[in-house]
Amino acid sequence: MNIVIIDYGAGNIQSIKFAIKRLGYDAILSSNAEEIRLADKVIFPGVGEASSAMKMLKSTGLDKVIPTLKQPVLGICLGMQLMCTYCEEGDTDGLGIFHANVVKFDNKLKVPQIGWNRIYDLKSELFTGISEQEFVYLVHSFYVKECEETIASTEYGVEYTSAIQKDNFYGVQFHPEKSSDAGEKILENFLKAT
Amino acid sequence: MLTKRIIPCLDIKNGRTVKGVNFEDLRDAGDPVELAEIYAKSGADELVFLDISATEEKRKTLANLVRRVAEKVNIPFTVGGGISSVEDVDILLKNGADKVSVNSSAVKNPDLVNELAAKFGSQCITVAIDAKEINGEWMVHLVGGKVPTDLNLFQWAKEVEERGAGEILFTSMNNDGTKAGFANKALAVLSSELNIPVIASGGAGNMQHFCDTFIEGKADAALAASVFHFKEIEIKDLKEELRRNGVEVRL
Secondary structure (H helix, E strand, O other): OOEEEEOOOOOOOHHHHHHHHHOOOOEEEEOOHHHHHHOOEEEEOOOOOHHHHHHHHHHHOHHHHHHHOOOOEEEEOHHHHHOEEEEOOOOEEOOOOEEEEEEEOOOOOOOOEEEEEEEEOOOOHHHOOOOOOEEEEEEEOEEEOOOOOEEEEEEOOOEEEEEEEEOOEEEEOOOHHHOHHHHHHHHHHHHHOO | OOOOEEEEEEEEEOOEEOOOOOOOOOOOOOOHHHHHHHHHHOOOOOEEEEEOOOOOOHHHHHHHHHHHHHHHOOOOEEEEOOOOOHHHHHHHHHOOOOEEEEOHHHHHOOHHHHHHHHHHOHHHEEEEEEEEEEOOEEEEEEOOOOEEEEEEHHHHHHHHHHHOOOEEEEEEOOOOOOOOOOOHHHHHHHHHHOOOOEEEEOOOOOHHHHHHHHHOOOOOEEEEOHHHHOOOOOHHHHHHHHHHOOOOOOO
Protein backbone atom coordinates (compact mmCIF):
# COMPACT_ATOMS: atom_id res chain seq x y z
CA MET A 1 0.00 0.00 0.00
CA ASN A 2 1.26 3.41 -1.01
CA ILE A 3 0.70 5.80 1.91
CA VAL A 4 1.69 9.44 1.64
CA ILE A 5 1.86 11.87 4.54
CA ILE A 6 1.56 15.40 3.21
CA ASP A 7 4.67 17.32 4.21
CA TYR A 8 4.13 21.06 4.24
CA GLY A 9 6.37 21.93 7.16
CA ALA A 10 3.73 21.35 9.83
CA GLY A 11 5.10 19.90 13.01
CA ASN A 12 5.53 16.40 14.27
CA ILE A 13 4.88 14.05 11.38
CA GLN A 14 7.52 11.56 12.47
CA SER A 15 5.09 10.12 15.05
CA ILE A 16 2.48 9.36 12.39
CA LYS A 17 5.08 7.67 10.25
CA PHE A 18 6.20 5.54 13.19
CA ALA A 19 2.61 4.61 14.10
CA ILE A 20 1.99 3.43 10.54
CA LYS A 21 5.21 1.47 10.73
CA ARG A 22 3.99 -0.24 13.92
CA LEU A 23 0.93 -1.34 11.92
CA GLY A 24 3.24 -2.95 9.39
CA TYR A 25 3.15 -0.37 6.61
CA ASP A 26 5.55 2.23 5.30
CA ALA A 27 4.56 5.80 4.65
CA ILE A 28 6.47 8.42 2.70
CA LEU A 29 6.50 12.14 3.34
CA SER A 30 5.80 14.23 0.28
CA SER A 31 4.81 17.70 -0.84
CA ASN A 32 4.73 16.66 -4.48
CA ALA A 33 1.23 16.96 -5.99
CA GLU A 34 1.72 14.06 -8.39
CA GLU A 35 3.03 11.74 -5.67
CA ILE A 36 0.08 12.67 -3.46
CA ARG A 37 -2.45 12.07 -6.25
CA LEU A 38 -1.02 8.60 -6.91
CA ALA A 39 -1.12 7.45 -3.27
CA ASP A 40 -3.59 4.81 -2.07
CA LYS A 41 -4.05 6.67 1.19
CA VAL A 42 -3.22 10.25 2.09
CA ILE A 43 -2.66 11.59 5.57
CA PHE A 44 -2.89 15.34 6.11
CA PRO A 45 -1.28 16.16 9.47
CA GLY A 46 -0.74 19.45 11.17
CA VAL A 47 0.09 21.19 14.37
CA GLY A 48 0.63 24.88 14.79
CA GLU A 49 -1.32 27.91 13.70
CA ALA A 50 -4.12 27.80 11.10
CA SER A 51 -3.51 30.91 9.01
CA SER A 52 0.24 30.29 8.61
CA ALA A 53 -0.46 26.64 7.72
CA MET A 54 -2.97 27.79 5.07
CA LYS A 55 -0.35 30.18 3.69
CA MET A 56 2.09 27.27 3.37
CA LEU A 57 -0.54 25.19 1.58
CA LYS A 58 -1.31 28.05 -0.81
CA SER A 59 2.34 28.76 -1.54
CA THR A 60 2.86 25.14 -2.61
CA GLY A 61 -0.45 24.85 -4.47
CA LEU A 62 -1.54 22.00 -2.19
CA ASP A 63 -4.69 23.95 -1.29
CA LYS A 64 -5.93 23.16 -4.81
CA VAL A 65 -4.71 19.54 -4.78
CA ILE A 66 -6.16 18.25 -1.51
CA PRO A 67 -9.89 18.96 -2.16
CA THR A 68 -9.70 17.14 -5.51
CA LEU A 69 -8.23 13.90 -4.15
CA LYS A 70 -10.26 10.74 -4.81
CA GLN A 71 -8.61 8.23 -2.44
CA PRO A 72 -9.23 8.12 1.34
CA VAL A 73 -7.73 11.20 2.99
CA LEU A 74 -7.32 11.58 6.75
CA GLY A 75 -6.80 15.00 8.28
CA ILE A 76 -5.35 14.93 11.79
CA CYS A 77 -5.71 17.74 14.35
CA LEU A 78 -4.98 21.03 12.53
CA GLY A 79 -5.17 19.03 9.28
CA MET A 80 -8.84 18.30 9.99
CA GLN A 81 -9.49 21.92 10.96
CA LEU A 82 -7.94 23.20 7.72
CA MET A 83 -10.32 20.94 5.75
CA CYS A 84 -13.26 22.94 7.16
CA THR A 85 -14.93 26.07 5.77
CA TYR A 86 -13.44 28.69 8.06
CA CYS A 87 -10.93 28.84 10.94
CA GLU A 88 -11.24 31.55 13.57
CA GLU A 89 -7.53 31.10 14.36
CA GLY A 90 -5.80 33.76 12.26
CA ASP A 91 -9.18 34.52 10.58
CA THR A 92 -8.58 32.27 7.57
CA ASP A 93 -10.69 30.35 5.09
CA GLY A 94 -10.05 26.62 5.10
CA LEU A 95 -10.11 24.16 2.22
CA GLY A 96 -13.93 23.96 2.37
CA ILE A 97 -14.21 20.18 2.29
CA PHE A 98 -16.18 19.87 5.53
CA HIS A 99 -19.08 22.25 6.01
CA ALA A 100 -18.24 23.43 9.49
CA ASN A 101 -16.49 26.32 11.17
CA VAL A 102 -13.57 26.10 13.58
CA VAL A 103 -13.82 28.32 16.66
CA LYS A 104 -11.95 28.84 19.93
CA PHE A 105 -12.89 27.16 23.21
CA ASP A 106 -14.55 29.37 25.81
CA ASN A 107 -11.93 31.24 27.81
CA LYS A 108 -13.46 29.97 31.05
CA LEU A 109 -11.85 26.63 30.18
CA LYS A 110 -8.19 25.76 30.31
CA VAL A 111 -6.89 26.19 26.79
CA PRO A 112 -5.32 24.27 25.13
CA GLN A 113 -7.27 21.19 26.08
CA ILE A 114 -4.43 18.75 26.71
CA GLY A 115 -5.00 15.12 27.53
CA TRP A 116 -7.32 12.14 27.21
CA ASN A 117 -11.02 12.61 26.60
CA ARG A 118 -13.87 10.40 25.37
CA ILE A 119 -15.32 10.02 21.89
CA TYR A 120 -18.99 9.03 21.48
CA ASP A 121 -21.87 8.84 18.98
CA LEU A 122 -19.47 6.99 16.69
CA LYS A 123 -20.82 6.80 13.15
CA SER A 124 -18.23 5.52 10.73
CA GLU A 125 -16.24 2.47 9.69
CA LEU A 126 -13.32 4.44 11.06
CA PHE A 127 -14.52 3.25 14.48
CA THR A 128 -15.00 -0.44 13.74
CA GLY A 129 -13.99 -2.31 16.90
CA ILE A 130 -13.89 0.90 18.95
CA SER A 131 -16.25 1.21 21.93
CA GLU A 132 -18.47 4.19 22.58
CA GLN A 133 -16.76 6.43 25.17
CA GLU A 134 -13.26 5.29 24.18
CA PHE A 135 -10.41 7.55 25.29
CA VAL A 136 -8.24 9.43 22.80
CA TYR A 137 -5.44 11.98 23.18
CA LEU A 138 -6.19 15.57 22.22
CA VAL A 139 -4.20 18.80 22.20
CA HIS A 140 -6.03 21.80 20.81
CA SER A 141 -7.36 25.29 21.48
CA PHE A 142 -9.86 25.52 18.61
CA TYR A 143 -12.64 23.06 17.82
CA VAL A 144 -14.89 22.10 14.94
CA LYS A 145 -18.56 22.78 15.66
CA GLU A 146 -20.98 19.90 15.40
CA CYS A 147 -22.52 19.48 11.96
CA GLU A 148 -24.19 16.92 9.69
CA GLU A 149 -20.81 15.45 8.79
CA THR A 150 -19.83 14.79 12.44
CA ILE A 151 -18.99 11.11 13.02
CA ALA A 152 -17.75 11.38 16.62
CA SER A 153 -18.30 13.91 19.38
CA THR A 154 -16.37 14.95 22.47
CA GLU A 155 -17.30 17.17 25.38
CA TYR A 156 -15.05 19.94 26.68
CA GLY A 157 -17.27 22.72 28.00
CA VAL A 158 -19.21 22.22 24.78
CA GLU A 159 -20.06 19.18 22.63
CA TYR A 160 -17.94 19.40 19.52
CA THR A 161 -16.80 17.38 16.53
CA SER A 162 -13.88 15.07 17.31
CA ALA A 163 -14.20 13.23 13.99
CA ILE A 164 -15.84 14.13 10.70
CA GLN A 165 -16.37 12.52 7.31
CA LYS A 166 -17.53 13.55 3.88
CA ASP A 167 -17.22 10.96 1.13
CA ASN A 168 -13.55 9.94 0.93
CA PHE A 169 -12.43 12.67 3.33
CA TYR A 170 -12.02 11.93 7.04
CA GLY A 171 -10.85 14.17 9.83
CA VAL A 172 -9.96 13.47 13.46
CA GLN A 173 -9.28 16.14 16.05
CA PHE A 174 -7.43 13.68 18.28
CA HIS A 175 -4.02 12.17 17.60
CA PRO A 176 -4.55 8.51 16.65
CA GLU A 177 -0.76 8.08 16.56
CA LYS A 178 -0.63 9.02 20.27
CA SER A 179 -3.90 7.47 21.45
CA SER A 180 -2.51 4.13 22.56
CA ASP A 181 -4.07 0.92 21.17
CA ALA A 182 -7.41 2.56 20.33
CA GLY A 183 -5.65 5.16 18.21
CA GLU A 184 -3.71 2.52 16.33
CA LYS A 185 -6.94 0.64 15.66
CA ILE A 186 -8.56 3.79 14.22
CA LEU A 187 -5.51 4.41 12.06
CA GLU A 188 -5.64 0.79 10.89
CA ASN A 189 -9.36 1.17 10.05
CA PHE A 190 -8.50 4.20 7.94
CA LEU A 191 -5.80 2.29 6.09
CA LYS A 192 -8.45 -0.37 5.30
CA ALA A 193 -10.98 2.19 4.04
CA THR A 194 -11.81 2.13 0.32
CA MET B 1 -14.91 15.03 30.20
CA LEU B 2 -11.20 15.64 30.06
CA THR B 3 -9.42 13.24 32.41
CA LYS B 4 -6.62 13.91 34.89
CA ARG B 5 -3.25 12.65 33.70
CA ILE B 6 -0.69 10.43 35.44
CA ILE B 7 2.84 11.05 34.19
CA PRO B 8 5.89 8.96 35.13
CA CYS B 9 9.15 10.89 34.80
CA LEU B 10 12.36 9.21 33.64
CA ASP B 11 15.71 10.84 34.38
CA ILE B 12 18.14 10.28 31.52
CA LYS B 13 21.91 10.50 31.47
CA ASN B 14 23.86 9.78 28.30
CA GLY B 15 20.86 8.04 26.80
CA ARG B 16 20.27 5.75 29.82
CA THR B 17 17.88 5.96 32.75
CA VAL B 18 19.45 6.96 36.03
CA LYS B 19 18.14 6.32 39.54
CA GLY B 20 17.54 2.68 40.13
CA VAL B 21 14.41 1.18 38.78
CA ASN B 22 12.85 -1.92 40.23
CA PHE B 23 11.28 -3.74 37.35
CA GLU B 24 11.99 -7.45 37.39
CA ASP B 25 10.49 -7.76 33.90
CA LEU B 26 13.02 -5.35 32.42
CA ARG B 27 15.78 -7.02 30.46
CA ASP B 28 17.86 -3.87 30.55
CA ALA B 29 17.05 -1.69 33.55
CA GLY B 30 18.87 1.26 32.02
CA ASP B 31 17.06 1.30 28.71
CA PRO B 32 14.59 4.20 28.65
CA VAL B 33 12.75 2.81 25.62
CA GLU B 34 11.92 -0.47 27.29
CA LEU B 35 10.79 1.27 30.45
CA ALA B 36 8.68 3.70 28.44
CA GLU B 37 6.94 0.85 26.65
CA ILE B 38 6.10 -0.80 29.97
CA TYR B 39 4.66 2.45 31.33
CA ALA B 40 2.60 2.98 28.17
CA LYS B 41 1.13 -0.50 28.52
CA SER B 42 0.45 -0.08 32.22
CA GLY B 43 -1.80 2.94 31.69
CA ALA B 44 0.48 5.97 31.95
CA ASP B 45 -1.13 8.89 30.14
CA GLU B 46 2.10 10.60 29.15
CA LEU B 47 5.80 10.34 29.84
CA VAL B 48 8.43 12.92 30.65
CA PHE B 49 12.11 12.37 29.87
CA LEU B 50 14.39 14.68 31.77
CA ASP B 51 17.93 14.70 30.40
CA ILE B 52 20.50 15.47 33.06
CA SER B 53 23.65 14.74 31.05
CA ALA B 54 25.97 17.59 30.30
CA THR B 55 28.32 16.19 27.67
CA GLU B 56 29.03 17.67 24.29
CA GLU B 57 27.46 14.64 22.69
CA LYS B 58 24.26 15.35 24.58
CA ARG B 59 22.21 16.75 21.75
CA LYS B 60 22.87 13.87 19.39
CA THR B 61 22.39 11.18 22.04
CA LEU B 62 19.13 12.72 23.16
CA ALA B 63 17.83 13.06 19.59
CA ASN B 64 18.59 9.38 18.99
CA LEU B 65 16.80 8.40 22.17
CA VAL B 66 13.77 10.51 21.26
CA ARG B 67 13.60 8.83 17.90
CA ARG B 68 13.77 5.34 19.44
CA VAL B 69 11.04 6.22 21.94
CA ALA B 70 8.80 7.68 19.21
CA GLU B 71 9.22 4.52 17.15
CA LYS B 72 7.98 2.29 19.95
CA VAL B 73 5.67 4.27 22.22
CA ASN B 74 2.07 5.12 21.32
CA ILE B 75 1.38 7.73 24.02
CA PRO B 76 2.65 11.32 24.11
CA PHE B 77 5.96 12.27 25.66
CA THR B 78 7.75 15.43 26.70
CA VAL B 79 11.50 15.96 26.65
CA GLY B 80 13.28 18.41 28.93
CA GLY B 81 16.71 19.20 30.33
CA GLY B 82 19.09 21.82 29.04
CA ILE B 83 16.96 22.90 26.10
CA SER B 84 17.95 26.46 25.31
CA SER B 85 17.28 27.30 21.66
CA VAL B 86 14.81 27.06 18.82
CA GLU B 87 17.26 24.73 17.13
CA ASP B 88 17.30 22.33 20.12
CA VAL B 89 13.51 22.14 20.06
CA ASP B 90 13.38 21.70 16.30
CA ILE B 91 15.67 18.65 16.48
CA LEU B 92 13.65 17.02 19.27
CA LEU B 93 10.25 17.60 17.65
CA LYS B 94 11.52 16.39 14.28
CA ASN B 95 12.68 13.19 15.91
CA GLY B 96 9.22 12.57 17.34
CA ALA B 97 8.92 14.32 20.72
CA ASP B 98 5.40 15.67 21.27
CA LYS B 99 6.35 18.42 23.67
CA VAL B 100 9.47 19.98 25.12
CA SER B 101 9.94 21.56 28.49
CA VAL B 102 12.17 24.54 29.16
CA ASN B 103 13.21 25.71 32.61
CA SER B 104 16.39 27.71 33.34
CA SER B 105 16.75 28.86 29.74
CA ALA B 106 13.34 30.54 29.93
CA VAL B 107 14.33 32.39 33.11
CA LYS B 108 17.60 33.54 31.53
CA ASN B 109 15.91 34.49 28.27
CA PRO B 110 12.12 34.86 28.63
CA ASP B 111 11.77 35.76 24.94
CA LEU B 112 12.66 32.14 24.19
CA VAL B 113 9.13 31.15 25.27
CA ASN B 114 7.63 33.58 22.74
CA GLU B 115 9.94 32.36 20.00
CA LEU B 116 9.17 28.70 20.65
CA ALA B 117 5.41 29.26 20.88
CA ALA B 118 5.43 31.28 17.66
CA LYS B 119 7.46 28.72 15.76
CA PHE B 120 6.07 25.44 17.09
CA GLY B 121 2.76 26.36 18.74
CA SER B 122 1.93 26.70 22.42
CA GLN B 123 0.64 23.13 22.57
CA CYS B 124 4.15 21.69 22.53
CA ILE B 125 5.83 24.16 24.89
CA THR B 126 5.81 23.26 28.58
CA VAL B 127 7.53 25.61 30.99
CA ALA B 128 8.96 23.79 34.00
CA ILE B 129 9.25 25.83 37.18
CA ASP B 130 11.11 24.71 40.29
CA ALA B 131 10.10 26.79 43.29
CA LYS B 132 10.71 26.87 47.02
CA GLU B 133 8.59 28.51 49.71
CA ILE B 134 10.81 30.89 51.68
CA ASN B 135 9.29 32.98 54.48
CA GLY B 136 5.84 32.45 53.04
CA GLU B 137 6.77 33.39 49.50
CA TRP B 138 7.20 30.95 46.62
CA MET B 139 10.45 31.78 44.83
CA VAL B 140 11.62 30.33 41.52
CA HIS B 141 14.90 28.39 41.67
CA LEU B 142 17.26 27.19 38.95
CA VAL B 143 19.60 24.22 38.44
CA GLY B 144 17.30 21.69 40.05
CA GLY B 145 16.43 24.03 42.87
CA LYS B 146 19.97 24.97 43.85
CA VAL B 147 20.13 28.55 42.61
CA PRO B 148 17.55 31.06 43.88
CA THR B 149 16.15 33.84 41.70
CA ASP B 150 14.12 36.87 42.66
CA LEU B 151 11.15 35.66 40.61
CA ASN B 152 7.86 34.89 42.32
CA LEU B 153 6.33 31.57 41.23
CA PHE B 154 2.86 32.93 40.48
CA GLN B 155 4.07 36.02 38.67
CA TRP B 156 6.54 34.01 36.61
CA ALA B 157 3.92 31.40 35.71
CA LYS B 158 1.50 34.14 34.60
CA GLU B 159 4.26 35.76 32.55
CA VAL B 160 5.18 32.57 30.69
CA GLU B 161 1.50 31.87 30.04
CA GLU B 162 1.22 35.31 28.45
CA ARG B 163 4.39 34.61 26.47
CA GLY B 164 2.80 31.49 25.00
CA ALA B 165 3.54 28.50 27.25
CA GLY B 166 0.97 25.74 26.71
CA GLU B 167 1.40 24.12 30.10
CA ILE B 168 3.18 24.58 33.43
CA LEU B 169 5.13 21.83 35.20
CA PHE B 170 5.49 23.02 38.77
CA THR B 171 7.92 21.21 41.06
CA SER B 172 7.89 22.18 44.72
CA MET B 173 11.42 21.95 46.11
CA ASN B 174 9.90 21.84 49.62
CA ASN B 175 8.02 18.67 48.75
CA ASP B 176 10.32 16.98 46.24
CA GLY B 177 11.80 13.78 47.66
CA THR B 178 9.76 13.96 50.88
CA LYS B 179 7.05 11.49 49.81
CA ALA B 180 4.73 13.55 52.02
CA GLY B 181 2.39 14.84 49.32
CA PHE B 182 2.29 17.58 46.69
CA ALA B 183 2.30 21.34 47.39
CA ASN B 184 -1.46 21.55 47.02
CA LYS B 185 -2.06 25.05 48.36
CA ALA B 186 0.37 26.59 45.90
CA LEU B 187 -0.94 24.35 43.13
CA ALA B 188 -4.54 25.41 43.74
CA VAL B 189 -3.57 29.07 43.51
CA LEU B 190 -1.54 28.42 40.36
CA SER B 191 -4.32 26.43 38.76
CA SER B 192 -6.97 29.06 39.42
CA GLU B 193 -4.78 31.95 38.31
CA LEU B 194 -3.73 30.33 35.04
CA ASN B 195 -5.76 29.46 32.00
CA ILE B 196 -3.39 26.67 30.88
CA PRO B 197 -2.98 23.19 32.41
CA VAL B 198 -0.80 22.71 35.48
CA ILE B 199 1.21 19.54 36.17
CA ALA B 200 1.95 18.86 39.84
CA SER B 201 5.38 17.51 40.68
CA GLY B 202 7.31 16.75 43.86
CA GLY B 203 6.16 14.86 46.92
CA ALA B 204 4.23 11.82 45.68
CA GLY B 205 4.41 9.05 48.26
CA ASN B 206 1.08 7.26 48.20
CA MET B 207 -2.19 7.11 46.28
CA GLN B 208 -3.96 9.54 48.59
CA HIS B 209 -1.40 12.19 47.62
CA PHE B 210 -2.55 11.96 44.01
CA CYS B 211 -6.23 12.25 45.03
CA ASP B 212 -5.36 15.29 47.12
CA THR B 213 -3.42 17.04 44.38
CA PHE B 214 -6.26 16.61 41.88
CA ILE B 215 -9.02 17.59 44.33
CA GLU B 216 -7.39 20.11 46.69
CA GLY B 217 -4.53 21.15 44.42
CA LYS B 218 -6.80 21.38 41.32
CA ALA B 219 -3.91 19.97 39.28
CA ASP B 220 -4.59 18.84 35.72
CA ALA B 221 -1.87 16.19 35.79
CA ALA B 222 0.50 14.70 38.34
CA LEU B 223 4.09 13.68 37.73
CA ALA B 224 6.17 11.29 39.82
CA ALA B 225 9.26 9.16 39.46
CA SER B 226 10.34 6.88 42.29
CA VAL B 227 6.89 5.68 43.42
CA PHE B 228 6.42 4.28 39.93
CA HIS B 229 10.00 3.15 39.28
CA PHE B 230 10.11 1.19 42.52
CA LYS B 231 6.61 -0.15 42.00
CA GLU B 232 5.38 1.32 45.24
CA ILE B 233 2.34 2.38 43.25
CA GLU B 234 0.95 0.56 40.22
CA ILE B 235 -0.60 2.98 37.77
CA LYS B 236 -3.68 0.80 37.29
CA ASP B 237 -4.34 0.60 41.06
CA LEU B 238 -3.79 4.33 41.34
CA LYS B 239 -6.31 5.08 38.62
CA GLU B 240 -8.90 2.79 40.17
CA GLU B 241 -8.41 4.53 43.50
CA LEU B 242 -8.72 7.94 41.82
CA ARG B 243 -11.93 6.90 40.12
CA ARG B 244 -13.35 5.66 43.47
CA ASN B 245 -12.62 9.15 44.78
CA GLY B 246 -14.52 10.79 41.97
CA VAL B 247 -11.48 11.83 39.91
CA GLU B 248 -11.98 11.21 36.18
CA VAL B 249 -9.15 9.15 34.72
CA ARG B 250 -8.52 7.04 31.64
CA LEU B 251 -8.91 3.39 32.61
